[in-house]
Amino acid sequence: MTQTSPAITLEKLRRAIRLIDEPLIELTPQSLTYLRSYPALLAASRTLASTHDSGDLLLQLSAMCYGWMPRVARVNARHVDKASAALACALESDVLIDTAQMQDLANSLHSVVGTSKLLHFLRPQLYPIWDSKVALFWAMPFKKSLQAHMSNVGNYHRYIKDIEALIASPDFSAFYNDFDQAYSRRLDRLKIAPYSLSPVRAVEAAAFELSGGDYDDD
Template sequence: MTQTPPGITLEKLRRAIRLIDEPLIELTPQSLTYLHSYPALLAASRTLASSHNSGDLLLQLSAMCYGWMPRVARVNARHVDKASAALACALESDVLIDTAQMQDLANSLHSVVGTSKLLHFLRPQLYPIWDSKVARVWATSDATTNMSKVENYRSYIEDIRTLIASADFAAFHEDFNQAYGRRLDRLKIAPYSLSPVRAVEAAAFELSGGDYDDD
């Protein structure tokens, strides 16, 4: 198992709890939409996956997840078959798909970030979301300047798995979920819990500066 980067510790991630509990922070409309829609997208992904037509699942999840992003989905038809097969493996397996399969998905979507979102909504217990804000907090300069490298995303997953396996993680996860619930309650959003990988990724996003209004 890979070693967690020196700058990424549970103590550092705990600082995000204080940020989430800050009542004066104003979230952008985009961030509020993310918070409102996240559990609905998880539920929709489960419904789509239950039909398990892998070709349709790739297109449906792509359209849905890219509606959650400030980008437009661009599915490369030449890579759909391999990407659909990779998505089917991700759905059926309790272990990570291999790097080549992740690359098949990234080739289809023209994006490793988009790939991470598809995989997350399909298997939120296994795959975190990867974006530039998280990478800035998390990783080396190579990761921040090469968001298109599947290897960087996979290293990030392994680092999160190392954190989750640590003795103090359960306490962090509980405290973070409680703080997250308090934020949702303040915003009049029905509280929901985050998976361990989502909690770590969400904490890193907060530490990166989050998505706040400057007004």
């Protein structure tokens, strides 16, 4: 029997706004770096996408995104052609690439998580980032290990569809505005120039906060 994830409500995601507005929470240096560098990486991705062919784009985005994770990029040369074609489709289309194309990217990068980050920086309006904290928050039932669960492109695709459903709901606009404003307030408190998030990124960022975020223990 196919397992599906339970609905994640906007009411539940709204709890993240209170966390983001909490002035006493200290973020780790890694999280601060993420926040500061995020808009720069989006801009760099746009520039790379407009000036390089798909083969170079795969390699350059991989190096950039894995530095942001941070991890060491491992691009499998045997899958580069198919992965580059999938990346080109993602860049040119306003709809999601299919799971087979996502798998081509994952085969090249040895990672669905890495694939999600490449796709997000290329098309932040369509593709959310997929990581262990978000996967656990989404509470998708799985019998195997978390790593096996996260390595399944079908789970990532279902996660995207869940976010699409949330964004299409009539109350999403109010949540998005409130969350985006709270996020800007946090950035301002941290002396980081405020920037707006895409609706997809806002949902994912709220899920990350509710899963524990990235805070100092001190």
